[in-house]
Amino acid sequence: MNQVIIIGKGPAGISAAIYLKRAGIDPIVIGKDLGALGDYKSTIENYYGFDQPIDGKKLIEDGIKQASFLGIQIIDETVISIKDNIDHFSVITKTSNLQSETVLLATGKTRENLSIPGYRKFKGKGISMCATCDGYFYRKKKIGIVGCGHYMKHELEYLSRMTKDITVFTHGNELDEDLGFPIIKEPILEFGGIDKISYVKTKNGTHEVDGLFIALGAPSSIEFANQLGLIVEKGNLIINQEYQTNVPGIFAAGDITGGKLQIAKAVYDGMEVADYIYKYLKFKKTKTA
Amino acid sequence: MNQVIIIGKGPAGISAAIYLKRAGIDPIVIGKDLGALGDYKSTIENYYGFDQPIDGKKLIEDGIKQASFLGIQIIDETVISIKDNIDHFSVITKTSNLQSETVLLATGKTRENLSIPGYRKFKGKGISMCATCDGYFYRKKKIGIVGCGHYMKHELEYLSRMTKDITVFTHGNELDEDLGFPIIKEPILEFGGIDKISYVKTKNGTHEVDGLFIALGAPSSIEFANQLGLIVEKGNLIINQEYQTNVPGIFAAGDITGGKLQIAKAVYDGMEVADYIYKYLKFKKTKTA
Incomplete structure (x- = not known):
C-alpha cells in the first residue's frame, strides 16, 4: 500500500512530492506530459529565481528532473480513474492499478479548449x-x-x-x-x-x-471530482484550510483549488499540502495503532 | 514621491517587486548583498523548478538579475533607518534619503550569529x-x-x-x-x-x-520594527492577512513574518503582498482624490 499518490507533475504536484520526500514519505507521482505542459507554452517571467525568462515547458521538465534527482518515482501515464474503497483509494492507469492511503489531485485547471460551435x-x-x-x-x-x-x-x-x-x-x-x-x-x-x-x-x-x-486527453481533477463525489464550485475543487477535499484522504493543490493561477501559488500549495498529508497519515497511524 | 520601497532583495522582496512591476507600479528595491546571501550558503533542493540542486547565492543573484531584466530599479546599499513622517516614509541609506508612500520589509530573519560568550x-x-x-x-x-x-x-x-x-x-x-x-x-x-x-x-x-x-552589518527588519514601533512577537513581525504591520503603509513579507522559513513561502508572500500594496495605494488615491 502506498502512502501518497500525486496526480499531476506540474508545480503543485512536484513541489508536494519534494516536501513529502523530505519528510520521509515516498510519494508516487503519476501524470502524462501532454496535459499540463500545454498550459505553459508561454514564457514565464514572474516566477522567482531565473535570471532569464524561462520557457514553460522547460520549467515543467526541469521540475520533473528535480524530483527524479531526489529519488521520487514518477510514472509517465494518464490516470484514467480513481476509486474510493473506503479505507484506501485505487488509482487506475492503462497498465496499472495502484493502491494508496491518500491521493493528491494536482492536475491543474481543465482547459476548455474545445472550440467547436455549440x-x-x-x-x-x-x-x-x-x-x-x-x-x-x-x-x-x-x-x-x-x-x-x-x-x-x-x-x-x-x-x-x-x-x-x-x-x-x-x-x-x-x-x-x-x-x-x-x-x-x-x-x-x-x-x-x-x-x-x-x-x-x-x-x-x-x-x-x-x-x-x-473524453479528450486526460481527465482533469474535475472529472476525478465527479468520480469521487468531491465538491466543486465555479470549476474549483473545494478544500479546507488543510487542503483536504470533502472526501477524507483526498487532497487537492494548485490551480484546481482556485485563487491565483500562478506558479508561485502552486509551488506554495505543494509545500503546504505535503505538511497536511504528512500529519493526516501520522494521525491515521496513531488511531489504528 | 515613490509608491513602494522594498527593503531586501531576497526571494520575498524580488518576488514582490516583480508582481508590483507587472501591476504597473515601479518599486525601488534597496539592499546590500551581504546580509541575505549569508543565509543561503547551502545547496537548495526543495525550491521547485531546477533540474539540479542550486547554490543559494546563485539563486539570490539570479533573482536580482531577473528583476533588473524587467526594468526594476535595485539600489545596492544598506538601509540604515526608516522614518515615519505620518503621510509618507523616509528610507535612509549612506548616500540617499528616499521618500515613499509605502515600505515593504523583506530583509529576512535576524541572524543571531554573535557567538561571543555572554x-x-x-x-x-x-x-x-x-x-x-x-x-x-x-x-x-x-x-x-x-x-x-x-x-x-x-x-x-x-x-x-x-x-x-x-x-x-x-x-x-x-x-x-x-x-x-x-x-x-x-x-x-x-x-x-x-x-x-x-x-x-x-x-x-x-x-x-x-x-x-x-550595530553590526545591516539592520534587520526587527531593528526597523523598533525604529517604527512595529509589533514583534517571538522575533517575527506581526502582520494581518493583508501583510500589513500595525503601521499603515508598512508591509512585511518573507521569513521575518514567521511561518515556514522556505523560499517557496517567501516567493508566495512576495506575490501576495504585491497585491495588497497595490490595493492599498489604489484605495489611498481614491480617498485623497
Whole structure:
C-alpha cells in the first residue's frame, strides 16, 4: 500500500512530492506530459529565481528532473480513474492499478479548449464530461463520445453498460482499433440542437445523438471530482484550510483549488499540502495503532 | 514621491517587486548583498523548478538579475533607518534619503550569529539592538557600541546625543576613521557582568560599560520594527492577512513574518503582498482624490 499518490507533475504536484520526500514519505507521482505542459507554452517571467525568462515547458521538465534527482518515482501515464474503497483509494492507469492511503489531485485547471460551435451552449445540456455521473440518464439511448485515447476507452467501457448505440468521434485524431462501435474520424464542425444537443455535424454528415460525452486527453481533477463525489464550485475543487477535499484522504493543490493561477501559488500549495498529508497519515497511524 | 520601497532583495522582496512591476507600479528595491546571501550558503533542493540542486547565492543573484531584466530599479546599499513622517516614509541609506508612500520589509530573519560568550545572557540586560529604543536609558552613562559600518555610525550619531562616554568596538574589523570616540579593534572575547552587562573583555583589556549597543552589518527588519514601533512577537513581525504591520503603509513579507522559513513561502508572500500594496495605494488615491 502506498502512502501518497500525486496526480499531476506540474508545480503543485512536484513541489508536494519534494516536501513529502523530505519528510520521509515516498510519494508516487503519476501524470502524462501532454496535459499540463500545454498550459505553459508561454514564457514565464514572474516566477522567482531565473535570471532569464524561462520557457514553460522547460520549467515543467526541469521540475520533473528535480524530483527524479531526489529519488521520487514518477510514472509517465494518464490516470484514467480513481476509486474510493473506503479505507484506501485505487488509482487506475492503462497498465496499472495502484493502491494508496491518500491521493493528491494536482492536475491543474481543465482547459476548455474545445472550440467547436455549440460546445459551450450545450455543455450541461446533453454534453457531459463524466460517464460515471451522467451515463445512467442515457440508458438505451443514442449517444456519442468524443476522444481517442485511454480515457475515452475507459469512459466508453462504462457507457457501453448503459447503451449499445454509441458512436465514437475522434475529432480528427487517428484510432486504429476495433472498439465494437462505429468510429467517425473527421473533425467535428458543430454541435447542434434546440434546447439540448441533438446532433454532431462533421464534414461528411450529421449524426443524431441524445447525449454526448467528452473524453479528450486526460481527465482533469474535475472529472476525478465527479468520480469521487468531491465538491466543486465555479470549476474549483473545494478544500479546507488543510487542503483536504470533502472526501477524507483526498487532497487537492494548485490551480484546481482556485485563487491565483500562478506558479508561485502552486509551488506554495505543494509545500503546504505535503505538511497536511504528512500529519493526516501520522494521525491515521496513531488511531489504528 | 515613490509608491513602494522594498527593503531586501531576497526571494520575498524580488518576488514582490516583480508582481508590483507587472501591476504597473515601479518599486525601488534597496539592499546590500551581504546580509541575505549569508543565509543561503547551502545547496537548495526543495525550491521547485531546477533540474539540479542550486547554490543559494546563485539563486539570490539570479533573482536580482531577473528583476533588473524587467526594468526594476535595485539600489545596492544598506538601509540604515526608516522614518515615519505620518503621510509618507523616509528610507535612509549612506548616500540617499528616499521618500515613499509605502515600505515593504523583506530583509529576512535576524541572524543571531554573535557567538561571543555572554551575548545571549545579557541581551536585553544591558545589551541592546536599538539605539532609538534604548538610548535614552543611558543618558550620561558609559556605553559601548559594537560595529564598523554605516549602520554603526548611524546608531553612534544617535547615541552621542545621550552621552559622550562611548567606546566603539569593531570586533576585529578595520575602521580607519576619526569618529571622535575611542575605538577598540581587537576581537571581543566576552561580555561579562552579574545581573546585567558590566564589562566587555578583549585581548588586551577589560572595558567597563553600563550598556552596550549592537550595530553590526545591516539592520534587520526587527531593528526597523523598533525604529517604527512595529509589533514583534517571538522575533517575527506581526502582520494581518493583508501583510500589513500595525503601521499603515508598512508591509512585511518573507521569513521575518514567521511561518515556514522556505523560499517557496517567501516567493508566495512576495506575490501576495504585491497585491495588497497595490490595493492599498489604489484605495489611498481614491480617498485623497
